[in-house]
Amino acid sequence: MDSLILIANPGSASRKYALYRGETLLASLHFEYVEGQIICTSRVGDQHQPVDVDLHDLGDVAGQVLPILKHHNLMSDQDHITQIGLRIVAPSSYFLQDRILDDEPVAKLRELHPRAPLHIGASLREYETLRDVFPTATIVGVSDSAFHAHKPDYAWNYGVRLQDADRFEIKRFGYHGISVASVVHTLKQSEKLPPKIIVAHLGSGASITAVNGGKSLDNTMGYSPLEGLIMATRVGSIDPTATNMLQTQLHLNDEQMEDYLNNHSGLLGLSEISSAINELLEHEARGSHPAELALQTYTFAVQKAIGGMAAALGGVDMLLFTGTVGERSAEMRKRIVDRLHFLDLLLDEPENESVKNPLKPTRVSKLTKSKPIYVIPTDEAGEMNRRVMRALRS
Secondary structure (H helix, E strand, O other), X not given: OEEEEEEEEEOOOEXXXXXXXXXXXXXXXXXXXXXXXXXXXXXXXXXXXXXXXXXXXXXXXXXXXXXXXXXXXXOOOOEEEEEEEEEEOOOOHHHOOOEEOOHHHHHHHHHHHHHOHHHHHHHHHHHHHHHHHOOOOEEEEEEOOHHHOOOOHHHOOOOOOHHHHHHXXXXXXXXXXXXXXXXXXXXXXXXXXXXXXXXXXXXXXXXXXXXXXXXXXXXXXXXXXXXXXXXXXXXXXXXXXXXXXXHHHHOOOHHHHHHHHHHOOHHHHHHOOOXXXXXXXXXHHOOOHHHHHHHHHHHHHHHHHHHHHHHHHOOOOEEEEEHHHHHHOHHHHHHHHOOOHHHOOOEOHHHHHHOOOOOOOEEOEOOOOOOOEEEOOOOHHHHHHHHHHHHHHO
């Protein structure tokens, strides 16, 4: 009976799963909403195939992973999943490291649930479904903040009394650490890792990370993944006085306000058309001012954040784009870099236009006039798999 590792990555707008034997990727499944319906795509090697599913809630996906893998011959009846890696997003020093999810860590997640109900609730729901489907498997909670655990002291603080911040753990934990760690690993493997890197992870969630010597210096996300850039449906950084006014005027309770800021804001809220960059670009091309304004506001936020991280690093040696938008949208990369020439960052436009979904690190900057700009596909599953094997060894 062969032992396999399943990686589960519940995101804000998708569910991703990957099946490994040791370090070898056997297959992956990607579930997402498209025009209000859940679609699934499987990948084996370089082959991508649609998978028929009859699902209406992303929270129900985990229970269907094993039947889909077996039905489509992505694993046999003799294979046995004995370890699972589950991405954990939680504002807590306790989860600044990976943890085997036995009684104590699961109880801690439930205790933390009120702090970030949307993200921790998704992790708990995924855990409970996976535990039901794989009752004997060891489940490792892979921290999305662990990469940021060794930031300098000054990068952790808000301007509140330290005794209150320490007592209630009001800290800038940072997220997207699994993604950033994966692209740093890719650079190390290819011997292209310079000292000062800025990583732009642009997807449904979005953040900018400053990496110094292969380690996190800062990340635009803070106490929760809500802070920082304008995102697909998340508001990003906002004055709490403004949120108090919104809550009062819209007559929302706390739960409704949390939902408003996480699911009805960002690009969707600004445009009132769509949360998807590609759809907004299409509407903009047809003359939509709300789509144009949403894209301009998003681009400006990303540019400011990259400039801020360059200042934090004292310069920049390389800019990296990753995440769905960063990897696929040549137009958004062009718009973002257009205001970054002062950092000696210039795109090679034909090269940039040719990069739509790269399978390996691809340079899109001018060779002789610019510091390197790369598009690197994030490999969160591969990073999580390495972390699961490391956690089990230790």
